[in-house]
Amino acid sequence: MLIGVLCALGAGLLWGLVFVVPLMLGDYPGMVLSFGRYVAFGLIALLPAWLDRKRMRALSRADWRRALKLALIGNLLYYAMLASAIQMAGSPLPTMLIGTLPVAIAVFSNWSPGHPSESVAWSRLAPSLLIILTGLLLVNASELDAFRQAGGQRSLADYVVGCLLAAGGVAAWTWYPVMNARHLKANPHIHSVTWATAQGLVTLPLALLGLFGYGAYASIGQTGFDFPLGPQPLRFVGLMLLVGLTASWLGTLLWNQASQRLPTSLAGQLIVFETLFALLYAFILRGALPGAAIAGGIVLLCAGVLLGVRAFRHQLH
Template identity: 60%
Template sequence: MLAGVLYALVAGLMWGLVFVAPQMLPEYPAALLSVGRYLAFGLIALPLAWVDRAGLRDLSRADWLEALKLAAVGNLLYYLCLAGAIQRAGGPLPTMLIGTLPVVIAICANLRDHQRDGRLPWLRLLPSLLLIAVGIACVNSVELDALRRDSGVDLGRYVSGALLACLAVACWTWYPLRNADWLRDHPGRSPRTWATAQGVATLPLALLGFVLLNLLPGAGDSGFAMPLGPQPVRFLLLMAAIGLFASWLGTLCWNEASQRLPTALVGQLIVFETLAALAYAYLWRSEFPAWLTLLGVLLLVAGVLWALRVKPELVAAEGHAG
């Protein structure tokens, strides 16, 4: 249990980095940030794949197809939606909506996986879910109040950012549940090998996306300097950093946590990503959070700790022999 929680914490710290990148490169299209990040992830995975070639050879065609699906939805599509949401609605709203993932995933996993993992009693789980939800509301209320006071906000752009953030939530509700299915169905396989396989599967998708972005009519007509933009060195270094730390290391740590913890519990530990993203955002702004934000952080942590005290109850097999 402790090892699983620590792995989930490190994954959250790594994944929080991806919320800062769109704010550091606001002039870059979300699609370019997405394919750039995962091109870096795929290239980083190649030497790792050579080291782990024996484990990768054991993967079947069905396994590689699953890795491709996870890469397309949980990597490229998720980050395309998230980066676009942050650039359109600012950091607070997307962080708030992504922060609902612990609640959304816990509910979905408890409904779907109770036969495999045991059922977390709803009445005992409810206080932790409420603490997390109230904590997320507190953390974001200060930011949203400031945003409402800004008369220059484009409502249409803001709404489109909210919709993109909701799509990102959908992608990352599907991804950890589907990823946990594969890991739990293959307990003898290395989480490191599976993380590397997803990186290898991501590379051709990201490469195709990068080529299409550069071939699209009018790609350079907006004054944006394709293919690397107006800050090529910063772009390359940032993509390499989040490709290594957020994509590969974060996925590896999450896989380790997914093999050790019930899906309903590991889903709630995504709250670490929200906390890390908020911390990095305030560091980037050189601001100290308001007291209501700090209260929200404490509620989030309390909700996670409460959830870890809830033990799954075995469920009798459904159906009877005829």
């Protein structure tokens, strides 16, 4: 259990990076950032795929079909919506909407568990979820107030569309970890490294197709984007390789380990680490400290996670 929690912590630390990249590349469309990240992920996966070729060949057609579906929904679709949401509504609020994932995944996986051992009594699960939700509401209220006071930096329409895109990201990534965990637990012979690499490989052709499809659209629609590398090519390539290696390949590897070791309802709550690190990086980028409401929300998020781990500890023993 401890190893599983630490792996989830490590995945959250790495995944938090993807929330600040759209701010560092604000003149790049969200779709380009999504396709660029996953082209990098696929290219990086080629080396471990060669080194792990014996186990890669052992994967069945059903495994590859599942990996393809997970890559399409949990990788490309999710990050395209997230990156676009951050650019339209700023970083913290979409971050916190995505931050409802711990509650959404825990409820979904507990309501429809893949195995009876995956579920826990609602009376034991509810307190941690309520505390996490309260923490999220605190931060959301604070960020909405900051948006209103900023006045004129973004239109209300952009803000609303950004929030809707973030909600779509929540739906995509509520589905992803539950289905990913169920496949790994149904196939315990699949190593977490092999499964992370497989998802990278199937992502590569999808990302390349999407990237060049966007290029064709950009040339016809005259979007003004300098396809394919944009106005900051070195920075773009460097950041895509960084998140492709850390957030995509290594983050997926760590999350696979957590998914194999922990009940999905508990693992879902631990995605709150991603939210906490994303907030940390966003405020570092701002050069500011969080206000009292956000600090209080963060404390509640941490308390909710600790209570959630405690709720499952007896069951796991």
